[in-house]
Amino acid sequence: MVAVTGVSLRAAMLAQNIPPDAPRCLRRILVPSGEDWRKNPDIAVRAHAASTMLQSSAVTLEFTGLPTADSQTRLRDLARSAGGNPELLVFHPFLDDPSLAALYHDCDLVVVPSRSEGFSIPVIEAMAQSTPVLASNCPAHAELLADQHDRFDADEPADLLHRLKDLATNPSLLIAMTARAAPIWPRFTQEQVNARAWDAIATLINPPISLPSPAISRNHRPRIAFLSPMPPTQSGCADFSARTLHSLAKRADISVFTNTPNPILPQQTRFAGTPGRYAHVSRQFDAVIDVVGNSHFHQAEFDLLCSQGAACIAHDARMLDFYVHRLGFERACAQASIEAGRAVLPEEVERWLLHPGELPVLFLGEIAAASRPLFVHSAITARLITQLYHSTPIVLPFPPYRDFTDAELSEPARARVRSTLGLDPDDLIIASFGAISPDRAPGELIWAVEMLRNWGLPARLALIGQANPGIGAMIDQLAAEAGISVTLIADRDNQSLYRDWLIACDVAVQLRTYGLGGLSGALIDCIGAGVPSIANASLAEAIKAPSYVATIPDALSAPLLAEAIASVLEQSGHRPRPLAARRADLATRNFDVYCQDLLNGLGLA
Amino acid sequence: MNVLDITELAQNPINTGIQRVVRALIRHWPSEIPLTLATFDPAHGLVQLPSAARMILLDAAASAEETERHLSAAGPRPPVLLDAVTRILVPEVFYDHARCNFYRTLPPEQCAFLVYDLIAYLHPERIGVRETAPLMPYLRLLRDARHRAFISDQTRTDFAQRINRHETEPGPVLPLGADGLELERQFFAATRTDFVCIGSIDGRKNQPLIIAAFQRLWQRGSTAHLTLIGRAFPSADLSALDAIAEHPHFTWHRSATDDEIRSCLRSARASLYLSNIEGYGLPPVESLYAGIPVIVTTSLPSTSALPNRGQIRLTTLTPETIADAVEALNDTPNAARLWAEAAILQLPGWADFASETARWLSALRP
Numbered sequence: 001m002v003a004v005t006g007v008s009l010r011a012a013m014l015a016q017n018i019p020p021d022a023p024r025c026l027r028r029i030l031v032p033s034g035e036d037w038r039k040n041p042d043i044a045v046r047a048h049a050a051s052t053m054l055q056s057s058a059v060t061l062e063f064t065g066l067p068t069a070d071s072q073t074r075l076r077d078l079a080r081s082a083g084g085n086p087e088l089l090v091f092h093p094f095l096d097d098p099s100l101a102a103l104y105h106d107c108d109l110v111v112v113p114s115r116s117e118g119f120s121i122p123v124i125e126a127m128a129q130s131t132p133v134l135a136s137n138c139p140a141h142a143e144l145l146a147d148q149h150d151r152f153d154a155d156e157p158a159d160l161l162h163r164l165k166d167l168a169t170n171p172s173l174l175i176a177m178t179a180r181a182a183p184i185w186p187r188f189t190q191e192q193v194n195a196r197a198w199d200a201i202a203t204l205i206n207p208p209i210s211l212p213s214p215a216i217s218r219n220h221r222p223r224i225a226f227l228s229p230m231p232p233t234q235s236g237c238a239d240f241s242a243r244t245l246h247s248l249a250k251r252a253d254i255s256v257f258t259n260t261p262n263p264i265l266p267q268q269t270r271f272a273g274t275p276g277r278y279a280h281v282s283r284q285f286d287a288v289i290d291v292v293g294n295s296h297f298h299q300a301e302f303d304l305l306c307s308q309g310a311a312c313i314a315h316d317a318r319m320l321d322f323y324v325h326r327l328g329f330e331r332a333c334a335q336a337s338i339e340a341g342r343a344v345l346p347e348e349v350e351r352w353l354l355h356p357g358e359l360p361v362l363f364l365g366e367i368a369a370a371s372r373p374l375f376v377h378s379a380i381t382a383r384l385i386t387q388l389y390h391s392t393p394i395v396l397p398f399p400p401y402r403d404f405t406d407a408e409l410s411e412p413a414r415a416r417v418r419s420t421l422g423l424d425p426d427d428l429i430i431a432s433f434g435a436i437s438p439d440r441a442p443g444e445l446i447w448a449v450e451m452l453r454n455w456g457l458p459a460r461l462a463l464i465g466q467a468n469p470g471i472g473a474m475i476d477q478l479a480a481e482a483g484i485s486v487t488l489i490a491d492r493d494n495q496s497l498y499r500d501w502l503i504a505c506d507v508a509v510q511l512r513t514y515g516l517g518g519l520s521g522a523l524i525d526c527i528g529a530g531v532p533s534i535a536n537a538s539l540a541e542a543i544k545a546p547s548y549v550a551t552i553p554d555a556l557s558a559p560l561l562a563e564a565i566a567s568v569l570e571q572s573g574h575r576p577r578p579l580a581a582r583r584a585d586l587a588t589r590n591f592d593v594y595c596q597d598l599l600n601g602l603g604l605a
Numbered sequence: 606m607n608v609l610d611i612t613e614l615a616q617n618p619i620n621t622g623i624q625r626v627v628r629a630l631i632r633h634w635p636s637e638i639p640l641t642l643a644t645f646d647p648a649h650g651l652v653q654l655p656s657a658a659r660m661i662l663l664d665a666a667a668s669a670e671e672t673e674r675h676l677s678a679a680g681p682r683p684p685v686l687l688d689a690v691t692r693i694l695v696p697e698v699f700y701d702h703a704r705c706n707f708y709r710t711l712p713p714e715q716c717a718f719l720v721y722d723l724i725a726y727l728h729p730e731r732i733g734v735r736e737t738a739p740l741m742p743y744l745r746l747l748r749d750a751r752h753r754a755f756i757s758d759q760t761r762t763d764f765a766q767r768i769n770r771h772e773t774e775p776g777p778v779l780p781l782g783a784d785g786l787e788l789e790r791q792f793f794a795a796t797r798t799d800f801v802c803i804g805s806i807d808g809r810k811n812q813p814l815i816i817a818a819f820q821r822l823w824q825r826g827s828t829a830h831l832t833l834i835g836r837a838f839p840s841a842d843l844s845a846l847d848a849i850a851e852h853p854h855f856t857w858h859r860s861a862t863d864d865e866i867r868s869c870l871r872s873a874r875a876s877l878y879l880s881n882i883e884g885y886g887l888p889p890v891e892s893l894y895a896g897i898p899v900i901v902t903t904s905l906p907s908t909s910a911l912p913n914r915g916q917i918r919l920t921t922l923t924p925e926t927i928a929d930a931v932e933a934l935n936d937t938p939n940a941a942r943l944w945a946e947a948a949i950l951q952l953p954g955w956a957d958f959a960s961e962t963a964r965w966l967s968a969l970r971p
Contacts, residue, residue, distance in 0.1 A: 357735070443738025450741075454748065455770045480703070481742065513736060540829075555730035557737045559744070559768060 003054055003200030005120045008193035008495045009185065012097035012106075013128055019367040024132075024175070026059055026168045028451045030107035030307060034570040038239075039068065040113040040136070040154055045075050047160040049084025053168050054429040060090050062107065064100065065119035067093035078481065093241065097127075109167060109174065114138055114153045125172055127185035130343075132177035134163055146179055150174075165474035183338045195307045195370070202281055202308070222604040225279035227301045227310075228291035230256065230263040236521050237293040237315050245269050251599060255285070256344035275300040280308035292367060294322045304371045311602055312371035314393075317381045317518040319363035321350055332363070339365045339388060356502035357514030365389050373601050377519050378542035384516065394601040397544060399590045400518055400528025409530055409577045418504045428452070428459045430565060431531075433498070434522030436467040436475070436490060441511040443478050447558035448509075450482040452565060459565070462487040464501045465522065502526065507568050509561065515554055517541060527589070530582035532568045534561065546585040548578045607966055608685055608693040609634075610651060611662065612644040612704065618664055618672050620889075623721060626756075626958075627696050627850050629782055632663055633959035638967055643685050643693075647702045651693070654764070655680035666884045684960045691715055698743070705742035709749075717752035717966055719779070723763050729808055731882045744768065752969050753963065756885050757906030779962050781885055782955030785892035788867045791896045793944035797874040799830045800900075803866065803888040804878060806837040806846070810812075811922055813845035816855075818927035824852060829931055832869050833857045835945045867936030872896050875934045875943070879914050880905060881923055889916075898943035900930045915947025 029048070034039040041063060048054055048061045061079075066072060076086035092103060104110065110126035110133045117140040124144065126133045129517040135141040136154035145151055153159040167173050186192065226248075238260065245254055246266040255272035257279050258267055264272055272279070279288050290305040292298045294316035302322070305312055306596040322333035329346060336344035339361035352359050362384060368374055376382050377398040385393050407413060415425070423429060430449055432440065445461060452459035463475065467490035479486045491497060502508075508524040508531040515538035523543055527532045533549045540551045550568055554559045599605045614627050634640050642654040642662075657679040661672060685691070695708070696719040708716055724745060725734045734740070746770055747753060753776035765775040800819075804810045812833060819831045836859050837843055849855045858865060876892040877900045886907035889899040893908075893915055899906050903918045906960035917930045929966070934940045953961075 050959070095765055440945060441736060441738070443741075447738055447741040450745070451768075482745075553730050553885055555733075557729045558741055560729075561725045561736070563767065603738070 003196065003203075004192050005196040005200070006122075006188050008190040008544055009124055009128055009188050011096055012191070013101050013125045014189070018298050026054070026057075026108050026164075026174070028062060028107040028109075028472040029054075029130075029164075030062045030064070030103060030110045030111060030126075032065060032110065032126075033063050035068065035071060037311070038114055038116045039065070040115050042078060043109050043113045043154065043157050043160055045078050045084070045089070046082050046157040048190045049079045049082035050161050051164055051168075053165060055084055055236075057168070058085075058086045058170070058206065060088050062090040062092060062103070064092050064095060067185065070401070075528050086304060087399060089524050092403060100125070101129060104131050107131055108162075109412060110158070112141065112153055113152075113160070116140070120144060126187045127181040128223060130178055130181075131564070132167075132174045133181060134160075134167075134177075138417045139254070144184060145181075148182065150177055150494070154601055184344065186338055191307055191488065196279070196307060198307070199309050204530060205283060205578060206282065211231075212497045222286040222602075223255070223284060224248070224252045224395055224602075225282075225288040225605075226269075226291070227275045227304065228290065228531050229246045229264060229297040230258045230260045232262070232264055232318055233297055234247065235293070235295060236549045237291060237297065237299050240315070240401060240521075241291055242266055244255050246596065247595045248598065251595060252604070259297075265437055272555045273380050275304055277308060285356045286604055289313060289602075290371075291315065292319075292322075294319050296322070296326050297321065299326055300366070305437060306318070306366050307370075309372060311373055311375070312367060313375045313396075313598075314364060314367055314371070314381075316377075317362065317375070317384075317516045318356065318359060318380060319367065320349075320356065320359065323363050324349065324353060335363055335365065336361055339363065353515075356516065359514075359516060361388060368393070375598065375601060379516070379544070380538060380542045381518075394597075396588055396594055397595050398524055399593070400500060400524045401585070402525050402528055404499075404503070404529050406583075409579060409582075411576060414503055414577075417500050419505055421500055423504060424458075424461075426458055428457055428507070428569060429462055429501075429505040430507050430509060431462045431464055431501055432509050432511075432522075433502065434465040434510070434520060434524055436463045436471050436488070438474070439513045440466065441513050442560045444511060444556045444561055445485060446475075446482045446486065448561035448565060451559060453560035455562070456565065457566065457569070460485075460487065461551075462489065462501060462588050464489045464498055464503065466490060477557075482604050498525075499554070502529040502531060505531060507531070507565050508545065509565070510535045510539060511556060511561075512536060512539050513556065515539075522592055523549070527582075527585060530579055532571075532575040532578065534564045534568065540605070541577055548581050548582055606641055606686075606688075606691045607639060607651055607963070608641045608651065609646060610643050610692060610693055610695045611654075611697065612698060612701075613697045614662055615644045615654065615658070615672070615676060616643075618662065618665075618667070618669055622884075623696075623698055623784070626667075626719075626721075626781060628663055628665060629785065629955040630696055630959050630962060631659060633782075633956040635960050635963050638963045640963070641685065644682070645701075645707060646682070647703045647707075649664070649717070651685040651686050651687070651709060652682040653685050654682060654808060658736060674710050675794045680960070687711065692717065692775050692960070692966055694719065694967055696962075698742050700743050702742050705746050705939040710744055712724070713749070713751040713969065715837065716750060717754070717969060718747055718750050718778075719754050719962070720747055720764060721795070721832075722756075722760050723768065724882055724884060727763060727767060728882050752776065756781055758910045760884070761905040772912070777965060778910070779958060779965065780905070780953050781887060781890075782958045783890040783952040784954035785887065786863060786867060786891045788870055788895040790948075791871065791873075794939050795940075797872055798828060799832055799869065799873045800875055800877055800931060800934075801832045801834065801869050801892075802879075803834045803872040804880065805835040806833075806841045806843070808838065808841060809880050809882050810835075811881065813842070814922055814924055815877055815879060815927055816845045816849055817924035817929060820849065821924055821928045822931060827932075827935065829874075829935055830853060830854045830856070832873075834861045834866060834869060836860055870897060874932075874940060875900060877927075877931075878902075878905065880923070881917065881922075881929065882905075890952055893950055894954075896948045898934065898940070898947050900927070909935070911950065911952070914944050914950055918944070 031044045033039045057087040072091050079086045104126045112135040137151045229238040231238050249268040257275045287309040290301040290310045291301050291313045292364045336355050351580045368389040374393040375396050376393045382395045449459045449461040508526040510520045536554045537551045552564050643651045646652045661675045694717045755778050758778050780969045878889040886905045889901050890907045892899050898915045899918045903920045
């Protein structure tokens with residue numbers, strides 16, 4: 001077996017608050033060198049000396065690794081004989097790491113002219129300081145610098161001279177080189193290199209997951225390590241994991257690793273401890289599943305996934321909030337720069353937090369790279385991951401985890417619940433479930449209900465779910481402006497009340513102001529309860545919604561929403577639930593199917 | 606008293622299409638019907654503009670800063686006395702909630718609104734609107750108004766059927782003027798070979814389909830010349846234009862003055878305007894007003910209400926259907942017939958629009 005790990009950057013060589021795309025012009029060129037003939041500093045001296053532009057602009061050519069007076073004199077003589085000014089050659093014989101990092105940072109270009117290299121640490125060191133790198137064509141450089149514009153012929157001074165002239169006259173090329181380098185060097189942090197090394201070792205210890213697992217080969221139930229927050233953690237992911245394990249435990253032996261204190265685990269699963277490397281390197285398991293989501297509950301799972309690699313269920317279509325709030329703003333900017341292939345500024349990230357619809361990347365790059373396989377719940381997310389990260393996730397349709405019987409959804413039963421909730425039998429209850437927040441477009445809902453009422457329909461709006469402090473005042477203001485009243489029930493702990501409203505309402509509306517393939521657990525709840533619903537197009541597509549979910553365009557419009565609601569009411573005759581369509585949908589959208597697909601994806605079916 | 610609320614024009618004159626209409630209304634308002642120009646001031650309600658404002662605001666070439674300076678120097682702005690016989694016409698679109706709320710406090714019988722289109726609400730994706738909630742107070746104002754007029758029958762129908770949904774009479778249609786270009790009457794000559802397409806490249810006007818149609822025609826040996834006039838929106842896909850940029854029978858004017866547009870139309874055999882979604886669509890009626898036939902979409906509000914003369918109306922837009930229409934106009938006898946039809950069309954000018962608007966407003970019973 002051959003595993004390529006690369007060489008890791010020393011901690012001191014990592015960038016510290018460097019503005020990556022600060023305008024540069026060519027003033028100082030650094031040539032990391034050495035006394036070894038392979039280092040080939042002569043070509044840099046010849047090209048530099050032959051350039052009238054560099055000479056007249058007093059661009060310095062600076063060297064590391066050449067401590068001897070003989071080497072320095074030889075290169076100065078060479079510069080003079082080639083027509084250059086030997087005073088422009090500067091030598092830095094011995095530097096500690098902080099000084100070397102500063103030198104990389106302060107120079108405007110690093111030229112690595114080696115004829116041969118095993119890896120070429122200077123290339124990634126310079127990149128880590130956001131300094132553009134021009135390197136020779138040797139194989140190690142070609143592997144690091146895929147773009148031929150970043151390389152030159154090590155035996156052809158004219159080629160290097162030509163490149164240097166271009167860079168001197170067009171500084172935007174330097175910025176482009178930096179942008180191309182941005183995704184490269186982070187692959188060589190100590191964590192990444194260690195992960196590759198441990199991956200290789202783990203692969204030797206545990207056979208690849210695509211091979212029949214020992215348990216399967218012996219016709220035993222597969223053994224799965226499952227790392228996730230669990231109830232009573234107040235998290236949709238925790239609830240979902242609990243429901244998944246309830247079904248998965250019928251088919252596999254489950255060891256749950258969780259940081260949740262006093263976790264509530266489904267029957268037939270066992271608590272195996274807090275998340276750690278043990279699960280990932282142990283031969284005890286046929287598969288390890290890390291569950292990650294866009295909240296602080298998933299720190300341990302994320303860290304282990306990225307360092308150890310594993311199967312992963314990625315709950316969310318983006319991880320921006322996790323990066324910003326859990327890993328820090330700098331890390332978020334760095335990751336965004338890597339994924340976008342350009343320098344991303346902090347103000348851009350701040351804007352994305354407010355307007356997630358403008359996100360050009362998903363912050364799923366590290367997860368996609370570390371996951372084998374990666375499971376997602378939305379075909380749109382899968383498509384975006386493939387486009388952005390060249391990884392092919394497996395899509396598992398998201399099943400509802402609140403179960404309803406047909407009897408609960410019958411008209412007499414619904415009438416009783418409506419009566420319990422104090423709802424007028426003639427009112428048309430338009431409900432929206434889940435998080436109550438600006439990105440759920442409450443303003444569109446409120447104005448749509450205002451229009452419905454103007455059209456003579458006795459529409460009433462109810463928002464049922466979780467709300468951050470202050471959201472109530474915002475809803476009140478919007479409602480007052482539109483002249484309607486809104487029932488706001490923000491009681492996350494009262495699951496019974498949430499169920500009652502799912503049973504009682506006439507139409508559900510679930511909107512998002514952004515696409516990205518994000519899912520809505522609340523829309524899944526509505527589908528599971530057979531509620532005639534309306535969602536914006538990308539949300540419905542991400543969920544593969546059934547026929548009783550009507551759609552409106554992603555460009556949200558209160559009049560179009562009002563029309564859609566009126567149309568649903570006309571079609572459904574206001575009340576009865578589409579129970580047959582619900583049954584047909586749930587035949588394929590349930591946790592048994594989900595878990596079977598999960599096991600298939602793991603190669604454990 | 607008739608009051609015209611022109612707040613947007615006075616505060617931010619940037620030559621939008623709506624401001625062109627408002628200016629025409631002021632310029633051509635019948636002298637025998639008194640008119641007071643006013644703006645909305647959040648502190649004082651409607652305030653009267655000084656009489657010099659009329660001349661200041663009709664200068665479309667003035668910058669916003671110049672206009673503001675001149676208006677400030679023109680004199681005080683006393684509050685408009687809103688007595689029982691005051692009628693206020695708002696010929697602007699606005700999303701200022703304070704202004705919307707102000708009109709909701711006035712007696713509805715005294716306020717009238719000119720409704721342009723409902724694209725922001727019914728086709729938001731076509732014009733980059735992501736959410737309508739901030740725009741809804743204005744729509745509610747229109748919906749609840751006692752008096753409204755519409756610039757097209759299509760807007761009126763959309764309003765009646767999709768916004769209002771009540772049996773009440775929505776209001777009259779007041780078609781916009783077709784003579785704004787001030788192009789003299791054109792006459793057919795077989796030597797005219799230009800097909801002129803006026804309109805910004807905004808993703809709605811189907812210029813790529815028109816180009817594809819002409820590429821087919823040129824492959825068949827046609828010498829029909831295509832002239833595009835219009836700036837490209839930043840988001841526009843220009844690959845089709847780039848592909849024919851050097852073609853000898855193609856010209857693109859990214860910006861053009863009225864003089865340059867008139868010059869292009871003086872050699873035009875016909876004009877094309879193939880927009881899917883449009884509030885009105887002035888270029889084709891301006892073309893027809895000068896006697897030049899047009900190729901248009903069937904649904905275009907400005908032409909769909911006219912007798913079908915001098916027009917080739919396309920229901921389905923494909924390169925083939927467009928190429929067929931161009932070929933029909935390249936046939937000289939056919940072209941001559943369409944030119945003759947266009948010549949007898951009676952189209953309203955801006956003076957007609959202003960006059961009809963003034964009469965309508967005057968006839969409203971406060």
